[in-house]
Amino acid sequence: METAGWSEGRQIAEFFERDRFARENGVRVAEVRLGFARTEMTVEPRHLNSVGILQGGALFTLADLAFAVASNSHGVVAVACQADVTWFKAVRSGKLTAMAEEVSRTRKLSTCVIRVTDDAGELVALFKGIAYIKATPLGAEAGH
Numbered sequence: 488m489e490t491a492g493w494s495e496g497r498q499i500a501e502f503f504e505r506d507r508f509a510r511e512n513g514v515r516v517a518e519v520r521l522g523f524a525r526t527e528m529t530v531e532p533r534h535l536n537s538v539g540i541l542q543g544g545a546l547f548t549l550a551d552l553a554f555a556v557a558s559n560s561h562g563v564v565a566v567a568c569q570a571d572v573t574w575f576k577a578v579r580s581g582k583l584t585a586m587a588e589e590v591s592r593t594r595k596l597s598t599c600v601i602r603v604t605d606d607a608g609e610l611v612a613l614f615k616g617i618a619y620i621k622a623t624p625l626g627a628e629a630g631h
Contacts, residue, residue, distance in 0.1 A: 513529060
């Protein structure tokens, strides 16, 4: 179901660099393969909540971008229709990595599991997302 022109991971990464919210919050795409993506974020004071630990939305943004890239890595628009996250460990600093793996893909649904880990490789959170696969080539909706 891959669309011509979107088969290279670098093209997918460049497309998702347009995600202004993720970019402005320090999240970057580090790796893309078909059905896989890795995103990274260095935890900064702006990412902390009022009790001094990583704000949930910051972690969700990191994992959500990995989910978006992995589910769209086939070159066809896939939009989230369900996502949930379970936090296991509080974080105050360091680099976080989200690795998304597409564990199931049907004609209409992409299901991804995203593991968020810290510098030591310890599991910080587990995110699961389901995306609806549209018939639109990636970039066509935004006029790219």
